[in-house]
Amino acid sequence: xDSNQIEQEMKALVNAPHQFSFENGIVITKVExxxxxxELTVGPDSVNPGGYVHGxxxxxxxxxxxxxxxxxxxxxxxxxxxxxxxxxxxxxxxIFCRAVPRKMGRTLRVIQTELTDSSGRLVxxxxxxxxxxx
Amino acid sequence: xDSNQIEQEMKALVNAPHQFSFENGIVITKVExxxxxxELTVGPDSVNPGGYVHGxxxxxxxxxxxxxxxxxxxxxxxxxxxxxxxxxxxxxxxIFCRAVPRKMGRTLRVIQTELTDSSGRLVxxxxxxxxxxx
Amino acid sequence: xDSNQIEQEMKALVNAPHQFSFENGIVITKVExxxxxxELTVGPDSVNPGGYVHGxxxxxxxxxxxxxxxxxxxxxxxxxxxxxxxxxxxxxxxIFCRAVPRKMGRTLRVIQTELTDSSGRLVxxxxxxxxxxx
Amino acid sequence: xDSNQIEQEMKALVNAPHQFSFENGIVITKVExxxxxxELTVGPDSVNPGGYVHGxxxxxxxxxxxxxxxxxxxxxxxxxxxxxxxxxxxxxxxIFCRAVPRKMGRTLRVIQTELTDSSGRLVxxxxxxxxxxx
Numbered sequence: 001x002d003s004n005q006i007e008q009e010m011k012a013l014v015n016a017p018h019q020f021s022f023e024n025g026i027v028i029t030k031v032e033x034x035x036x037x038x039e040l041t042v043g044p045d046s047v048n049p050g051g052y053v054h055g056x057x058x059x060x061x062x063x064x065x066x067x068x069x070x071x072x073x074x075x076x077x078x079x080x081x082x083x084x085x086x087x088x089x090x091x092x093x094x095i096f097c098r099a100v101p102r103k104m105g106r107t108l109r110v111i112q113t114e115l116t117d118s119s120g121r122l123v124x125x126x127x128x129x130x131x132x133x134x
Numbered sequence: 135x136d137s138n139q140i141e142q143e144m145k146a147l148v149n150a151p152h153q154f155s156f157e158n159g160i161v162i163t164k165v166e167x168x169x170x171x172x173e174l175t176v177g178p179d180s181v182n183p184g185g186y187v188h189g190x191x192x193x194x195x196x197x198x199x200x201x202x203x204x205x206x207x208x209x210x211x212x213x214x215x216x217x218x219x220x221x222x223x224x225x226x227x228x229i230f231c232r233a234v235p236r237k238m239g240r241t242l243r244v245i246q247t248e249l250t251d252s253s254g255r256l257v258x259x260x261x262x263x264x265x266x267x268x
Numbered sequence: 269x270d271s272n273q274i275e276q277e278m279k280a281l282v283n284a285p286h287q288f289s290f291e292n293g294i295v296i297t298k299v300e301x302x303x304x305x306x307e308l309t310v311g312p313d314s315v316n317p318g319g320y321v322h323g324x325x326x327x328x329x330x331x332x333x334x335x336x337x338x339x340x341x342x343x344x345x346x347x348x349x350x351x352x353x354x355x356x357x358x359x360x361x362x363i364f365c366r367a368v369p370r371k372m373g374r375t376l377r378v379i380q381t382e383l384t385d386s387s388g389r390l391v392x393x394x395x396x397x398x399x400x401x402x
Numbered sequence: 403x404d405s406n407q408i409e410q411e412m413k414a415l416v417n418a419p420h421q422f423s424f425e426n427g428i429v430i431t432k433v434e435x436x437x438x439x440x441e442l443t444v445g446p447d448s449v450n451p452g453g454y455v456h457g458x459x460x461x462x463x464x465x466x467x468x469x470x471x472x473x474x475x476x477x478x479x480x481x482x483x484x485x486x487x488x489x490x491x492x493x494x495x496x497i498f499c500r501a502v503p504r505k506m507g508r509t510l511r512v513i514q515t516e517l518t519d520s521s522g523r524l525v526x527x528x529x530x531x532x533x534x535x536x
Contacts, residue, residue: 013183020188023179024158045157049147054154055197055213060190078220079189080376081397083351083485085215085512085529087505102527103489107375108348108399110487112527125504125514127487127529129349129397131376214510215531217351217485219378219395221371236393237355241509242482242533244353246393259370259380261353261395263483263531265510281451288456291447292426313425317415322422323465323481328458347457351485 001074007031010068021064024057028068036069036099042092053090055124058115061097062126066111069099070130077109077130084126094118099128107132135208141165144202155198158191162202170203170233176226187224192249195231196260200245203233204264211243211264218260228252233262241266269342275299278336289332292325296336304337304367310360321358326383329365330394334379337367338398345377345398352394362386367396375400403476409433412470423466426459430470438471438501444494455492460517463499464528468513471501472532479511479532486528496520501530509534 001009007030015027025046030037040046040053040061048054063079070077095115102110108129115124135143141164149161159180164171174180174187174195182188197213204211229249236244242263249258269277275298283295293314298305308314308321308329316322331347338345363383370378376397383392403411409432417429427448432439442448442455442463450456465481472479498518505512510531517526 018179018181020158020180020182020191024154024190045152046154047152048154050210050212054194055216056158056190056194057154059193059197059216059218060188063189063193076184078184078223081217081219081349081378082189082193083215083217083529084193085504085531086213087512089212102487102524110349110489110527122504125512125529127485127527129487215483215512217395219370219397221378236353236390244355244393244483256370259378259395261351261393263353286447286449288426288448288450288459292422292458313420314422315420316422318478318480322462323484324426324458324462325422327461327465327484327486328456331457331461344452346452346491347488349485349487350457350461351483352461353483354481357480 003033006072006074014064014068021060024060026061026064028065031068031072033072034101036065036072038065038097040095042094053095055086058090058095058124059084061095062113062115063128065097066099066113066128067130069101069111070109075132076134077132080129080131082126082128084124086124088121088123090117090123137167140206140208148198148202155194158194160195160198162199165202165206167206168235170199170206172199172231174229176228187229189220192224192229192258193218195229196247196249197262199231200233200247200262201264203235203245204243209266210268211266214263214265216260216262218258220258222255222257224251224257229257271301274340274342282332282336289328292328294329294332296333299336299340301340302369304333304340306333306365308363310362321363323354326358326363326392327352329363330381330383331396333365334367334381334396335398337369337379338377343400344402345400348397348399350394350396352392354392356389356391358385358391363391405435408474408476416466416470423462426462428463428466430467433470433474435474436503438467438474440467440499442497444496455497457488460492460497460526461486463497464515464517465530467499468501468515468530469532471503471513472511477534478536479534482531482533484528484530486526488526490523490525492519492525497525
């Protein structure tokens, strides 16, 4: 399966109704070998009690984009664990996430994510470890 | 402010429309000094492509419950960072989260969370560090 | 191989000259199925510029004890990743570590550690994920 | 205090007898504003039972270098927490670490580290959060 096919199949799978990410305004926008991007459109229901984007929405964005990166050479995966740093309060209209590999092992893949807001400020970062199931 | 007042105010704040957590089926069920509990009602939109509860939904539950624990003696906080382990695939009907402190400092508070499914299996755990803003 | 044999073999392997942990005052004191304990004897070379036990010494203790716990049913492992929280400044004469499993999978094992000082105060905690190589 | 003074003072403080890092073969080699580098000279006592550099030695290197980066504009700090990924088994003769900020807040500073071996391979990475005490 070439990269273009992988991108089309992954977008069809993830950018779809009933996906937790999609129902919360998150879509994958780019899948290339070892690079994945996605974005969250901040809505009235994206927030925490402080009025900023909920940390859970940021982690959901990052986990989704990182998982696509882990599978960007093909295969299936589950998230084994992650660490995540909230660097600045985040607002709309959009949050962008970019994911690249630190390690693409046969069984474990480690993906680094960076999240920026619409003005380009780094608002969060996270590292995700995936277990390849296929 | 006594513990009962804190619980009532926190539930009014968090279990409310337009909160990212609440709109995704998450409510706080108990707030005591140094102990907080909450739950996620798994719905058709809670899932990932594998059909299991999305990791982002689990982290959202844990972050929300842990934040209430960090503020369970009063005060306000933001999440500084977290680490999270996905131990088993998770399904419905509900996921339960329990949060207790590892450290309740003046500025930093470290909260441990455990997430179990309806049959009592531990499905995930996470450690959250909060920065107290008030 | 029974638990007692595993304990003896593990102690012979880890509590030995040229091991980074052993040369820094760290020994394994107990290995049972799903439970491992060890301790660091704080010396004049255990410290950081602030005069407290160096974070690296605490992580070395925890990683060593957690690894023994991951292999406490047999097998070999390498650490895949870890998260670690420094809760209080730590001093001597000893630091104790206790490790128990959160998950004992076939390929991945997640171990929780708690570190206490000689007066029983919790000074640090960490979660380690191991990849089983045998 | 200018950058050159900070570098000299920091090296005098860290590259010194009885420091846990120094006694284990670790020195700081460069301190600039928002950039710090250091290295571990792998010795016969740097290893784990597998014969590779012990994870604790790698974390000690990274924590030491990251702490210097956090204080590279002046001030003092303690490590609040960290997450660390072991990407490949590591050997000698040296391990190099480079640390740069993700966030340089007044109270919290988040530093990213990358560790490479003598042939330039990325062997580990970690993210450290520091609490500024001065």
